[in-house]
Amino acid sequence: QVQLVESGGGLVQAGGSLRLSCTASGRTLSNYIMGWFRQAPGKEREFVAAITAISWSRTYYADSVKGRFTISRDNAKNTLYLQMNSLNPEDTAVYYCAAKSTGGYKNDYDYWGQGTQVTVSS
Numbered sequence: 001q002v003q004l005v006e007s008g009g010g011l012v013q014a015g016g017s018l019r020l021s022c023t024a025s026g027r028t029l030s031n032y033i034m035g036w037f038r039q040a041p042g043k044e045r046e047f048v049a050a051i052t053a054i055s056w057s058r059t060y061y062a063d064s065v066k067g068r069f070t071i072s073r074d075n076a077k078n079t080l081y082l083q084m085n086s087l088n089p090e091d092t093a094v095y096y097c098a099a100k101s102t103g104g105y106k107n108d109y110d111y112w113g114q115g116t117q118v119t120v121s122s
Contacts, residue, residue, distance in 0.1 A: 002026045002111040004097050009116030014088050016120075022080040022097035022113055030054045033100050034073060034080045035109060038093035038118075048095070049082060050105035060105055064090075087120045094118075 008020040020036070035050040049071040052058040059071055070083040080097055095116050098109035 002029075002032075002099055004099060004111055004113035006095070006097055006113040006116040009095060009118045011119045011121065012087055013121050016087055017083070017085045018087065018118060020082040020084070020095055020097070020116060020118075022082075024078050024080075024099065028075075029073065029078055029080070029099060030075050031101065033103075033105050034071075035098045035100075035105060036071060036080075036082045037096045037098060038091075039096070040090075040093040043093075045096070047106050051080070052105070084118070087118075089120045089122045092118060092120050 003025045004022050006022045008018055012018055031053050033050060033052055036048040037045050038048050039045040048062050048065055049069055050060045051071045051073055054075055068086045072081045095118055097113040099111045100109045
């Protein structure tokens with residue numbers, strides 16, 4: 001069993017930055033694929049970013065966030081991060097972190113965080 005606890009969400013003005021954190025307990029995350037998803041009002045959940053197991057060192061991003069968001073992981077702290085820069089109102093959503101042991105990075109995650117609200121004012 002893996003528990004994921006998120007922090008770092010909040011209210012920010014357009015052009016500002018936030019860093020989301022997701023700390024895991026129960027297992028080490030070194031061999032897991034980790035991802036960030038978001039769901040805006042009236043829309044379905046969408047993929048934001050993912051990072052593969054430590055040894056692979058690969059990252060993936062949705063086109064809408066490339067060049068602005070950076071996903072990373074700290075193996076020693078068992079923590080996943082999402083650095084979000086140049087935020088705009090279209091980034092407003094509930095953000096979720098997730099983990100999985102096998103399969104593709106865009107779906108079928110096994111464990112999910114509780115979600116954290118990010119609101120960007122215009």
